[in-house]
Amino acid sequence: MILSTRANFRLLRRRRIKDRIMTGVIMLLSLIAIIPLFMIFYHIVVNGISAINFDFFTQLPVPLGEIGGGMGNCILGSIILISIASLGAVPIGVFGGVYLSEYKHERTASLFRWVVDLMMSMPSIVIGLFVYTSIVVPSKSFSAVAGGIALGLLMLPIVAKTTEEVLKLTPLHVREAGLALGLSRWRVILFIVLRGRKSAVITGIVLALGRIAGETAPLLVTAFGNRNWPTSLMQPTPSLPVQIYNYAISPYENWHKQAWAGALTLVVLIFFINIFTRVVFTRNDLGRNTQ
Amino acid sequence: MKKVFDLFFKKHKASEVRKSDFAFVFFLRCLAVLVILIFASLIYYLWDGSSAILKHSGWGFFLGREWDPNSDQFGALPFIYGTLLTSVVALVIAAPIAISAAILLTEIAVQKIAKPFGFLIEMLAAIPSVVYGLWGIFVLAPFVRDYIQPFLGKYFSFLPFFKGPPFGIGIFTAGLILAIMILPTITAVCREVFLAIPTSLREGVLALGSTRWEMIKTAVVEAGFSGILAAIALGFGRAMGETMAVTMLIGNRPDISLSLFSPGATMASVIANESPEATSNLHVSSLAAIGFALFLVSLGVSGLARLITKITKRRFAK
Amino acid sequence: MSSQPILSFQKVHAYYGEKHTVKGVSFDVQANEVVAIIGPSGCGKSTLLRCANRLHEEDPTARVEGSILLNGVDIFQNHADPVVVRQKVGMVFQKPTAFSGLSIWENVVAGRLLKGEKKAGLKEKAEHALKQASLWEEVKDKLNAPGLSLSGGQQQRLCIARALAVNPTAILMDEPTSALDPISAARIEELISELQKIITIVIVTHNLQQAARISDKTAFMNFGELIEFNSTSKLFTNPESKLTESYITGHFG
Numbered sequence: 133m134i135l136s137t138r139a140n141f142r143l144l145r146r147r148r149i150k151d152r153i154m155t156g157v158i159m160l161l162s163l164i165a166i167i168p169l170f171m172i173f174y175h176i177v178v179n180g181i182s183a184i185n186f187d188f189f190t191q192l193p194v195p196l197g198e199i200g201g202g203m204g205n206c207i208l209g210s211i212i213l214i215s216i217a218s219l220g221a222v223p224i225g226v227f228g229g230v231y232l233s234e235y236k237h238e239r240t241a242s243l244f245r246w247v248v249d250l251m252m253s254m255p256s257i258v259i260g261l262f263v264y265t266s267i268v269v270p271s272k273s274f275s276a277v278a279g280g281i282a283l284g285l286l287m288l289p290i291v292a293k294t295t296e297e298v299l300k301l302t303p304l305h306v307r308e309a310g311l312a313l314g315l316s317r318w319r320v321i322l323f324i325v326l327r328g329r330k331s332a333v334i335t336g337i338v339l340a341l342g343r344i345a346g347e348t349a350p351l352l353v354t355a356f357g358n359r360n361w362p363t364s365l366m367q368p369t370p371s372l373p374v375q376i377y378n379y380a381i382s383p384y385e386n387w388h389k390q391a392w393a394g395a396l397t398l399v400v401l402i403f404f405i406n407i408f409t410r411v412v413f414t415r416n417d418l419g420r421n422t423q
Numbered sequence: 424m425k426k427v428f429d430l431f432f433k434k435h436k437a438s439e440v441r442k443s444d445f446a447f448v449f450f451l452r453c454l455a456v457l458v459i460l461i462f463a464s465l466i467y468y469l470w471d472g473s474s475a476i477l478k479h480s481g482w483g484f485f486l487g488r489e490w491d492p493n494s495d496q497f498g499a500l501p502f503i504y505g506t507l508l509t510s511v512v513a514l515v516i517a518a519p520i521a522i523s524a525a526i527l528l529t530e531i532a533v534q535k536i537a538k539p540f541g542f543l544i545e546m547l548a549a550i551p552s553v554v555y556g557l558w559g560i561f562v563l564a565p566f567v568r569d570y571i572q573p574f575l576g577k578y579f580s581f582l583p584f585f586k587g588p589p590f591g592i593g594i595f596t597a598g599l600i601l602a603i604m605i606l607p608t609i610t611a612v613c614r615e616v617f618l619a620i621p622t623s624l625r626e627g628v629l630a631l632g633s634t635r636w637e638m639i640k641t642a643v644v645e646a647g648f649s650g651i652l653a654a655i656a657l658g659f660g661r662a663m664g665e666t667m668a669v670t671m672l673i674g675n676r677p678d679i680s681l682s683l684f685s686p687g688a689t690m691a692s693v694i695a696n697e698s699p700e701a702t703s704n705l706h707v708s709s710l711a712a713i714g715f716a717l718f719l720v721s722l723g724v725s726g727l728a729r730l731i732t733k734i735t736k737r738r739f740a741k
Numbered sequence: 742m743s744s745q746p747i748l749s750f751q752k753v754h755a756y757y758g759e760k761h762t763v764k765g766v767s768f769d770v771q772a773n774e775v776v777a778i779i780g781p782s783g784c785g786k787s788t789l790l791r792c793a794n795r796l797h798e799e800d801p802t803a804r805v806e807g808s809i810l811l812n813g814v815d816i817f818q819n820h821a822d823p824v825v826v827r828q829k830v831g832m833v834f835q836k837p838t839a840f841s842g843l844s845i846w847e848n849v850v851a852g853r854l855l856k857g858e859k860k861a862g863l864k865e866k867a868e869h870a871l872k873q874a875s876l877w878e879e880v881k882d883k884l885n886a887p888g889l890s891l892s893g894g895q896q897q898r899l900c901i902a903r904a905l906a907v908n909p910t911a912i913l914m915d916e917p918t919s920a921l922d923p924i925s926a927a928r929i930e931e932l933i934s935e936l937q938k939i940i941t942i943v944i945v946t947h948n949l950q951q952a953a954r955i956s957d958k959t960a961f962m963n964f965g966e967l968i969e970f971n972s973t974s975k976l977f978t979n980p981e982s983k984l985t986e987s988y989i990t991g992h993f994g
Contacts, residue, residue: 147634147637148634150634150636151634151635151636151637154636154639155531155635155636157523158523158526158527158531159527159531161519161520161523161524162520162523162524162527162540164520165520165521165523165524165544165547165606165610166540166543166544166547168547168603169543169546169547169550171558171562172550172554172555172558175558175561175562176554176558179561224454224457224458227450227451227454228451228454228455228458230451231451231452231454231455235448235451237801238452240452240455240456240459241455243455243459244455244458244459247458247459247462248458249729250462250722251462253660253721253722253725254664254718254721254722255663255664255665255666255691255717255718255721256664256666257664257666257691257694257695257714257717258469258664258714258717258718258721259465260694260695260698261469261694261698261710261711261714262465262468262469262714264698265468265469265471265472265707265711266464266465266468269707274699285461288458303836305834305835305836305838306838306840307799308796308799308832308834309832309834309838309840309900310840310851310855311796311799311827312794312796312827312831312832312834312904313827313828313831313851313852313855313903313904313907314824314825314826314827314828314852314856314907315824315851315852315855315856316443316444316824317444317447318443318444318446318447318448319855319856320855321447323855324840324851324855327840327841327842327843328840328841328842329841330842342549343549345551346550346551346552346553346554347551347552348551348552348553348666348667349552349666349667349670349691349695352667352695352698352699353694353695353698353699356699373551373553373667374553376553376554376557377553377556377667377671380553380556380557380560380561380671381560381671388561391557392557395553395554395557395558398551398554399550399551399554402549402550402551403546403549406545406546406549410542441822
């Protein structure tokens, strides 16, 4: 019997060509996916680098018309806001993650997990709006506290979720080995399970910090902004992302430069956080630390 | 009988160690309840905030076409329309690219290329929204205005979507930036779905003499179709909630226009734009109602996505 | 003729939910004996061991009937605290589990250190336990290195030292060598024979030669029941039960 008639052969060739073409299309589309990343990096560096200097990090914005100035107050404001957020979100998030991983069968835990999942998928502006209606409107003032709480509510579910995931990786027999020594359960959980995964938990926290460092929308409606140094936690507080926004939509050349420089600072910070966490995670995955 | 009594008794006689264990669990439960209460109050505040405007104009609020805070006219339809339109534009652009990237990651590229490529895609998700907005204003919008919009206007002007003068800023550009931003979400979920497809299925199709593309078409795309839908739904949810980049690129005009080139506004953008300046009760209330609606819709969409993923995963697990 | 047994299993039944995994097992373990429990997998030997330091309670569906006496005291009785029981009856697991985040010597005294005892006196305790577990010579120069930096066999001896450091009356071992290479396993066996002088050991193993080499008495279990409990030499050379004979000659299991 002859298998490859002329028609068969032609069909096969057509299928092969189609295979090549489609593979090419997929590669091309995938390439398109990452082009914006390189373009954004390129433009941020080219436009931002010229305004980056010592003053940028230490000085106040200058009045309109003057050249120079900096975003020192915004950087300080961002640090204050993120600190307030971490103060609440880190302990509650870590212990919440412990609860989710170590007492997963409790009914409260399932409800808690559900809430954490919902908070994760909520648009950040909705969180901002919540803090706006519940704190800003009643207190009649934008404030660092309001902004910090909004960021904290964004950070909390991320920390809780990563902590849960990380602790779940600890095998059951490690917990049993601790219990078999006659240690009470809470000591086993805190001093063996949590301590043994310390670096991974910290990595999760740092990753969450990287996520909220660039948040703008919730801050716009809670901390608002300020052209001076932050003096009180109850006052409108400047932040790097909000200032980038304000400068970007302004019509002034000098402010645009400042916006690019701010974006460069922010992106470099976030990029380093991502690289750092990746390195730590890979080391943990491959190394002996996995137990 | 004595044993039964003992077991019962033991439960009620807490020793020192048991007490400390109990205190620990109690502490954890308190934290969990605290977070649950915060979440409940979030729903309460949004609902309570919305009540004024809903009393004022009823559910017709969501169908009103006029939005003018200065004359106390509040209708949310332009924002709902803008949110849906920008998100759909974003999906139409992002979905094929994102799915291709996932296919490249799982089916085509070797580990050496897939790893850095995957990292780059993830970095796309790490860039803050405001940076996308900045780049959009100064790079993307002028490019769209000078090249893409004239092109579309020239060759596709018979469609109502591509009519009007090219501003650069508008629904089309907002959708374009959204496409870039939701791409990593769709790729990540698709990748997970494709990885869950058993290798045996792929090998089975290849063993029939299929080319790689035929294998990808049947064993990956068709088999993972529901998962792809879930990924798209998740991307849709993210697109609807994105705020800053859209606010910076959409033009912020509460209009309803068929043309993608015209400016518009979304639910998220109007909240970010007007909350800081809202003074009248009704205005604040309208924004709260829009926020509440946005919350419910994004909840629904992400819930749907999660449901589809769960069903898909269970099917492959068998 | 013999004195009071260290551990005495009396009609122990264990259930996991509906599953009846241990069915009325009774035998005694005398001081400074090594008792091996053998049997096909799933015969309930590990469950029995876990009951003896109340680790079975970690599974909320688990339930025990009967009693286990430790020096004549029922460990399931009214006010007995599982934490106290576990301090008296140590346990070593199949997988070596050095705790990450703790150094070698901290690992050894983890049972005391993590309970809040002062670090000051504990270093000598660690040295003592490491010497007992014949690990001291290998690690004395790197006591502050992480516990996880040790090899599998060393980690398992570390786990034994860790169990010893709590001053237990008996140590239970659940297939302690099955995750190790043959040389490390041999060292553990040597160690067990050495430790016999100071402590009582109950060991679950699926390795019949190992049971024959190191134990004084052997219990053979099948489908949750104790088929035979005898001195090791008798059980392996002249078993009373037909079932035992076919098992040790490799006809099933």
